[in-house]
Amino acid sequence: MIEDNEKLTPEEIAAAEQPVETPEADPLAEKDAEIAELKDRLLRAVAESENVRRRLEREKADAVAYAVTGFARDLLGVADNLRRALEAAAKDGTVQGPLLSGVEITEKELLKVFEKHGIARIESVGQKLDPNRHQAMLEVAQDGAEAGTIVAELQTGYVLKDRLLRPAMVSVAKAG
Structure with missing residues (x-):
């Protein structure tokens, strides 16, 4: 341990105050990021399929209305x-x-x-x-x-x- 705080630089003090990451915390952060990414992809896929469904309904209505x-x-x-x-x-x-x-x-x-x-x-x-x-x-x-x-x-x-x-x-x- 260092007894004299005056000999440390401000960067060293800030680094010492940072919590030490444990091996258990890193996989959780990765899993949370992966879950967020998968959730975003799922929401985008659902929105895209809904847009395709609406477009097909509109095209079908136009085809029926203007078939003649x-x-x-x-x-x-x-x-x-x-x-x-x-x-x-x-x-x-x-x-x-x-x-x-x-x-x-x-x-x-x-x-x-x-x-x-x-x-x-x-x-x-x-x-x-x-x-x-x-x-x-x-x-x-x-x-x-x-x-x-x-x-x-x-x-x-x-x-x-x-x-x-x-x-x-x-x-x-x-x-x-």
């Missing part, structure tokens, strides 16, 4: 042709009676099926041009119309629930 997208796009041409036939018959006046009413009923039935499956027309005329829903084909001078307002619809656009199936092709009023 390709088929719906194909039917849009049919709806367009029925509308063109009705407009041509109205202009011409030669097609009357049962044929005309049959085409009208067919178009109404098709639109009812569209509505049943979440397919809706995009209302365009009188609206501001929305590049996410409309495709401007022409820019025309229009008295009384504000610039950027849709003045005519060249082809109807459709959405499936909240997704765009086909943009509406429109004519837009020009500035000045």
Whole structure:
């Protein structure tokens, strides 16, 4: 033992005050660190599996909701042709009676099926041009119309629930 404290340096005094580690204390600290690491890995793995489950549920819901997208796009041409036939018959006046009413009923039935499956027309005329829903084909001078307002619809656009199936092709009023 050292009897004279004045001969020791401050580092030696601090080292002497440190508790001496026993062989039993070191393995416990290692085991505690290993337990903490394993617990962290377990929590991360559980969180990851929960995220994967949620993502798969979301993807499944989207697949169910939008499974008819390709088929719906194909039917849009049919709806367009029925509308063109009705407009041509109205202009011409030669097609009357049962044929005309049959085409009208067919178009109404098709639109009812569209509505049943979440397919809706995009209302365009009188609206501001929305590049996410409309495709401007022409820019025309229009008295009384504000610039950027849709003045005519060249082809109807459709959405499936909240997704765009086909943009509406429109004519837009020009500035000045």
